[in-house]
Amino acid sequence: xxxxxxxxxGKDIYFWNFIVLMVFTLFELGAVFFETVPGTEIDISRxxxxxxxxxxxxxxxxxxxxxxMHLKDEHKWFNITFLFPWIFVALMLWGIGLSNPxxxxxxxxxxxxxxxxxxxx
Amino acid sequence: xxxxxxxxxxxxxxxxxxMAGLILTIGIVGFAVLGVFVAENKHxxxxxxxxxxxxxxxxxxxxxxxGSVNGSDHSEPLYIxxxxxxxxxxxxxxSYLTYRVAGVTxxxxxxxxxTFIGLGGFLNASKPKGxxxxxxxxDEHEHHGSASPIIFSFGIMVFLxxxxxxxxxxxxxxxxxxxxxxxxxxxxxSGLLIIVIAVSNWWFEDLPFIGxxxxxxxxxxxxxxxxxxxxxxxxIMSEIMVFATFxxxxxxxxxxxxxxxxxxxxxxxxxxxxxEDDWVLTASDYLRPGGAKLDGFGESVGDFWxxxxxxxxxxxxxxxxxxxxxxxxxxxxxxxxAPKGFMGKLMPTRKAAVRNYLIATLMLGSLFIVLKxxxxxxxxxxxFTIGTVQGSIFYIATGAHGLHVxxxxxxxLYLVFKADTVGFDEDNAQGIEYFGLxxxxxxxxxxxIFPAFYLY
Numbered sequence: 001x002x003x004x005x006x007x008x009x010g011k012d013i014y015f016w017n018f019i020v021l022m023v024f025t026l027f028e029l030g031a032v033f034f035e036t037v038p039g040t041e042i043d044i045s046r047x048x049x050x051x052x053x054x055x056x057x058x059x060x061x062x063x064x065x066x067x068x069m070h071l072k073d074e075h076k077w078f079n080i081t082f083l084f085p086w087i088f089v090a091l092m093l094w095g096i097g098l099s100n101p102x103x104x105x106x107x108x109x110x111x112x113x114x115x116x117x118x119x120x121x
Numbered sequence: 122x123x124x125x126x127x128x129x130x131x132x133x134x135x136x137x138x139x140m141a142g143l144i145l146t147i148g149i150v151g152f153a154v155l156g157v158f159v160a161e162n163k164h165x166x167x168x169x170x171x172x173x174x175x176x177x178x179x180x181x182x183x184x185x186x187x188g189s190v191n192g193s194d195h196s197e198p199l200y201i202x203x204x205x206x207x208x209x210x211x212x213x214x215x216s217y218l219t220y221r222v223a224g225v226t227x228x229x230x231x232x233x234x235x236t237f238i239g240l241g242g243f244l245n246a247s248k249p250k251g252x253x254x255x256x257x258x259x260d261e262h263e264h265h266g267s268a269s270p271i272i273f274s275f276g277i278m279v280f281l282x283x284x285x286x287x288x289x290x291x292x293x294x295x296x297x298x299x300x301x302x303x304x305x306x307x308x309x310x311s312g313l314l315i316i317v318i319a320v321s322n323w324w325f326e327d328l329p330f331i332g333x334x335x336x337x338x339x340x341x342x343x344x345x346x347x348x349x350x351x352x353x354x355x356x357i358m359s360e361i362m363v364f365a366t367f368x369x370x371x372x373x374x375x376x377x378x379x380x381x382x383x384x385x386x387x388x389x390x391x392x393x394x395x396x397e398d399d400w401v402l403t404a405s406d407y408l409r410p411g412g413a414k415l416d417g418f419g420e421s422v423g424d425f426w427x428x429x430x431x432x433x434x435x436x437x438x439x440x441x442x443x444x445x446x447x448x449x450x451x452x453x454x455x456x457x458x459a460p461k462g463f464m465g466k467l468m469p470t471r472k473a474a475v476r477n478y479l480i481a482t483l484m485l486g487s488l489f490i491v492l493k494x495x496x497x498x499x500x501x502x503x504x505f506t507i508g509t510v511q512g513s514i515f516y517i518a519t520g521a522h523g524l525h526v527x528x529x530x531x532x533x534l535y536l537v538f539k540a541d542t543v544g545f546d547e548d549n550a551q552g553i554e555y556f557g558l559x560x561x562x563x564x565x566x567x568x569x570i571f572p573a574f575y576l577y
Contacts (some may be wrong), residue, residue, distance in 0.1 A: 012450075013448070014445075014446045014447075016445065018439065018442075018443040018446075021439045021442075022436065022439060025372075025432075025435050025436060025439060028572060028576065029368060029428070029432055029576075031576075032410065032428075032576045033410055033425070035411070040449050046382055046385055046386040048384065049576075049577075050386075050577070053332075053572040054577055056567060056572070058571055060563055060568070061568050064442065064561050064564055064565045064568065065565060066559075067562075068442055068443075068561045068564075069558055069561045069562070069565075071141060076355055077342040077343060081351075081354045081355060082354065082357065082358065082361075083356055083360060084436065085358050085359075085361040085362045085365065087363075088362060088365060089250070089361070089365040089368075089369070092365055092366070092369035093369055093372065095369065095373070095374055096369065096373045096376055100242045100376055
């Protein structure tokens, strides 16, 4: 960060990151407020809202971590430090599949162990 | 971080005491206007609406009793009048809570800020001017470790040791029926005292820091990096784990709950979730439009207004993330020039600009806390309490996040003080940069919490 930051349309990357975060937040709220796509009769399903929330969350998270926290310009060990705990986050989310009562039959096969004894029990 | 012999005059520390007085005054005025004057008016309105509702209810009950009204017919004019009066009463109650809680929270926050900055300033202003241990034989870049963080951690440990009784004592202040257990209260108060002393000493060491003597890592893989920065990143790593436990606990439980969302997203429900009677209510059912919490007409209570505090808070955190970036950018820019027009009057110098960006960040963060507690008060008033599993995970997760925001605000208060006195420039701006990392992380956590708990 500093006086030599590259400009895009006269503004630096931090400004545009800020604008993207604001716009995506509006989009996120809009997805929950509207039952149909504005101006159409196309229903916004629960699955669509879920997908929007996840995608918007990922974009916003990337914007904050990469630009505001400068991870994009840091050397790899800072990135590794930041990403390391996400392994455990992924494991805990996977644990949801393992421990859920419907984990054996109700969830997609990629997130369940599909142990044969569990299905026979 | 050590001051390296650069002393700050005691009178400078006294400015912290004056700053505390100013903040406390703002808090008292805010409390008087919102929490007393406006809230009292709102309370009268609430009482009127309550009587109106009681009358409408009596009229309907009498009608049902004498057979002139069908008790199960929701299109009966008396039933509609009763439910409209009920909705008005709830709206008036929530309106009263908004101002009352906002006023009390402003007073509480201002009190905490004033205590923190005032006590720290007073303790440092009262210190005798110490001998300068740095004679000419020492290298200016020699590093100096600080014991303050360790003392601070010890203080937290002691405080937590007595926390249960501390909480009971706080309850006793608010509720006459609760008796304070004084056993461990002394321990927790001692912990608080150690924390204040450690923080005060930490400031004493940091305030004169003008960029010389930053400790540099000398070994792989962070060779050449500032040790404080590496430490901050390791801290953030642990923080990710803390929030991951809340988030995964919530998702784990959520996959089992029969929520309206899960019901509608499955064809005809699933075992244990076959009808509306099975639905459990999450916070988002009270807050988002179309949520499962219904009023007497069968309409969802969630609408634009119920989601507004959470929405404003999301924007407030994003804007505050940007204002702290602006503070850092300004501090690092040696060729900074005052903007023209109104902004130029607000920020005539680089020092004033940095300070004002930090003040803006502080105010946005404070707004977050006020709105958070207003929102909580509404949820509790509507019956979403911590006594349920859904309430427990919601209040613990959002409360832990709010606590992180609040602690960040206390640190920011010191940064505002330093920006106003010693100042930040390209040599010592890392103080803002490293705090900014923490603040951005708090924003990042909210990016996950907000959709998961409010919108989903």
